[in-house]
Amino acid sequence: MPKVRTVDIIEKFNLELISGEEGINRPITTSDLSRPALEMAGYFEYYPAERIQILGKTELTFIEKLSPRERAERLEQLCTDLTPGIIVSRSLDVPAELIEAAERESVPLMRAKHKTTRLSSHLTNYLEGKLAPTTAVHGVLVDIYGIGVLITGKSGVGKSETALELVKRGHRLVADDCVEIRQEDQDTLVGESPELIEHLLEIRGIGIINVMTLFGAGAIRxxxxxxxxxxxxxxxxxxxxxxxxxxxxxxxxxxxxITKMTIPVRPGRNLAVIIEVAAMNLRLKRMGMNAAEQFSNRLADVIEDGEHEDL
Known part of the structure; x- marks a missing residue:
């Protein structure tokens, strides 16, 4: 099933559908957009037909200067079986030839109120989020002091119970049991909960609890x-x-x-406090304060001073 269809961007950005209604369920497979300037000049050899095509004031002004035959031919070539949609920005008037070609080829032709650059930016961000590589991990995701902490481990080790203690201590639950993760950038992983189990936490012996109902909206993300x-x-x-x-x-x-820490579990260890400290320590490391390295350097200095004294 396609992650994004043309109808999704119509609803998301409140686009006006001009023609090509039969193609609104076409899949969008790439977040790259195209402004077909060279194509309007007649160069279609490398036409990226699988992208959303955006026509702004520049393209439409150029089209008006073409002869009726050239205009009809080039706008016809713009509409292919692969094209998920064509968007005209700035609420500009749409050429009649484009409306006819889009209707014949069932290519959704849409009109937006936004300026071309702003439309391109918003649309790219939306598509990159929707089309990012995704996976699912068995674990719990909690926001601790602004650090997203993914708690993993074998079933029954105490992940959900630890998350409950963290929520009681003022931190925020994102997902329990199954964490859906998408890679939005080369080094950016974003996790969220499947809609079915959003805000829910499973505690053995008690059952399923709704964290937002029990602890308020401030306890979830x-x-x-x-x-x-x-x-x-x-x-x-x-x-x-x-x-x-x-x-x-x-x-x-x-x-x-991402940074990984293995925490051994046994009776008497307060896992919630340990995880809190791990999150705070990671923040300090990002600020350039590494307690382990400072201790190691001090130890090396003491050893070196001792060797000098022996000499």
Whole structure:
């Protein structure tokens, strides 16, 4: 099923449908847009027909200077089986030849009130968000002090219970159990909840609770950029856990790496507080304050001073 169809942008941007109504369910497969200036001059060798075509004042003014035969031919070539739609900006008058060609080829012809540059910007942002690569991860996403923390781990390790404690401490739940993630940019992952389980949290022994109903609208978020992964695992006595934090582990989601921390779980450990501190520590590192590196440097200085004294 297509992620975006022409009818979606008609509804989103309140576009006026002029002709080609039969094609409004055409799929839009790319966020790239085209302003067919060279095409209006007759050069169709590299015409990107699969893109949304936007005609502004420049293109329409040029079209008016063409002979009736040239105008009809070029506007006919603009409408193909692949073209998801043609948008005329600034509420400009639409050439009659274009209306006829769009109707014959069932290419949606639309008109927008926006200026061409603004329309292109808004439309590109919308399509990039909708067409971004997506995946789903089993876990919980919480906004902690402005840091999107993805909590993962095996079933029953305590992810949802930890999220509940974090919500009680004033942080905001984004998604529980299933986190839908899309890569909006090369290094930007945004997570949100599937609509079916939005605002819901499953606590074993209690059942499903509605976080917004219990804790208010301030306890939830619809989506959040993911910056940190906390992986919860049962304490393994035979495993050596990082005690300094000098080595930074990474988790790859789609094509983006995010910081990963493995937190061992055992009775007596307050996971909510530990995760809070992990989020705050990540913020400090981004500000250039790394406690582990500072300690390591001080330790190296002490060792070096001791060696000099021995000499």
């Amino acid at each position: 619809t989506k959040k950029r993911i910056s940190l992964n906390i992986d919860l695992e049962l304490w393994d006595q035979n495993k050596t856990y990082d005690r300094l934090g000098l080595e930074e582990e990474k988790m790859k989601i789609i094509d983006t790496d």
